[in-house]
Amino acid sequence: MPKLGFIGAGTLGTALAIRLSERGYVVVAVSSRSQTSAEKLAQAIDDCRAVDSSQAVADAAEMVFITTPDDAIATVVSSVNWHSGQSVVHCSGADSVDSLEPARKQGVSVGAIHPLQTFASVEQAINNISGSTFALEAQEPLLSTLKEIATTLDGTWIELTADDKVLYHAAAVIACNYLVTLVKLATDLWQTFNVAPDRATQALLPLLHGTIANIERVGIPKCLTGPIARGDTGTIRKHINAMQKADPNLLPTYLDLGRQTIPIALAKGRINQHQAEALQNLLKDSIGTIQETDVQQ
Numbered sequence: 529m530p531k532l533g534f535i536g537a538g539t540l541g542t543a544l545a546i547r548l549s550e551r552g553y554v555v556v557a558v559s560s561r562s563q564t565s566a567e568k569l570a571q572a573i574d575d576c577r578a579v580d581s582s583q584a585v586a587d588a589a590e591m592v593f594i595t596t597p598d599d600a601i602a603t604v605v606s607s608v609n610w611h612s613g614q615s616v617v618h619c620s621g622a623d624s625v626d627s628l629e630p631a632r633k634q635g636v637s638v639g640a641i642h643p644l645q646t647f648a649s650v651e652q653a654i655n656n657i658s659g660s661t662f663a664l665e666a667q668e669p670l671l672s673t674l675k676e677i678a679t680t681l682d683g684t685w686i687e688l689t690a691d692d693k694v695l696y697h698a699a700a701v702i703a704c705n706y707l708v709t710l711v712k713l714a715t716d717l718w719q720t721f722n723v724a725p726d727r728a729t730q731a732l733l734p735l736l737h738g739t740i741a742n743i744e745r746v747g748i749p750k751c752l753t754g755p756i757a758r759g760d761t762g763t764i765r766k767h768i769n770a771m772q773k774a775d776p777n778l779l780p781t782y783l784d785l786g787r788q789t790i791p792i793a794l795a796k797g798r799i800n801q802h803q804a805e806a807l808q809n810l811l812k813d814s815i816g817t818i819q820e821t822d823v824q825q
Contacts, residue, residue, distance in 0.1 A: 530615065530673070533589025534558040535582045535604055537565040540619055540643070541595030542572075543653035549573045551680045557588040561596075582608050591615040591673070594628075601627045610634040615670050617641055622697035624690030625665050639666025640693075641674050643683070646704050658682045663696060665689065711736070713778055720774045749795040756789045757796060759803035761810050768814050783811045 532553055534541045537560035546569075549555045555576045560566040563580065570578035579585055586592055586608045594601055598620045605628050610616065612635040616628055621642040628638035645660040647653035662678040662685045664671060671687070678685040688696055711732060718728035742751035755763040764786065771779045790807050793799050799807075 529553050530590035531556045531588070533585035533592045534569070534595055535585050535592060536560055536595035536597075536600075537562070537569040538595060538597075539647045539650050539653045541593065542569050542650050543647065543657045544593065544595065544619070544643075545569060545576075546572055546654055547657055547681055548677065549576070553677075553680075557585045559585045586610055586614070589614075591617065594618040598623055602630075606630045610636045612636070615639065615673070617666075617670075617674070619643070620693075621663065621700060622694050624693045626690055637667070637670040639670045639674055640664065641677065642697075644700060661686060663688050663693075665693065713781065717771075717775060717778070749792045752789070752792050752796050756786060756807060757793045757798050759793070759799035759807065761803075761806050764807065764810060768810075780815065783815050786811045 529552065532545070532548060532555045534545050534555065534557075537545075537558050541558070541560075542565075545555050545558065555573050557577050557579050558566050558569050558573075559579050559582055560569075563578065566578035570576040577588070579588070582604050590613075592614065594604055594616065595618075596604055601618050601620060601623060605616065608631070610631045614631075615637040616631045617639045618625075618628060619642055620627070620640060621644075623640070625632075625638045625640050628636075628640075632638045640663075642663040643657050643660040644663060645653075645656050647656065658681050660681070660683045662674070662681070662683050664674045664678070664685050665688050666674055675685055711729065714732060715725045715728035718731075719725065723731070739751070742753075745751075755767075767782065768779065771782060787808065790804050790811075793807075794801070794804050
């Protein structure tokens, strides 16, 4: 196994370094913009040193992970004198290995490994990183090494090209970050009948857990439930009328999500083409009404 070093001791860097150390990898050095963070991580790993520069990490390690914010990757790579035979890996979901070009020009193998996971805190990241899917971008032999790392962390892996990275990351944002937004929008509606956001969130959590469980157990499209899955235009019309009065700013989002849901309902097989067209027309006509109102205003 190569000796590992980490530039960046934030949430992801800490989780990755600690878990790999626990699985037998030797982490020899770590640096960070915050020396306190570097020292805290080094203290959690046997025989790991907190050093004061990115160069010191590069001088000590055979494989260096750059776990800084994405915008800092290129600056870090350009500031280091790399050694032939080293590997340099960043952990950005959206950036390709092109951001590591200064290292590649110095004879270094470059790659990327991104855990498809959400990390709200260091403790949660340490607990959740194992078992994740890891998106990999590299050439052999580094690619095989990154596959071994993913497997060591009880994860699965997918290979991506540079052209794949941005859309891969956008998909992750939709599935993860925008789920938070959807829950926030739902709890906002609960406030119209005087239920506080915290209480609304707790009330919705069993529904969310059930939905995720259904996605896992029966998959998409079979897991889809609700009025669109049933072709229930009457209920959708009631939603639209009530939302127009209570929260008209939310209505365009509701309508667009509904239109995106119709093909899923069709694929499930619970509605026919005639019902799908009725739903589509209802949602489309409502969007037209909103647009006409905006023009008049």
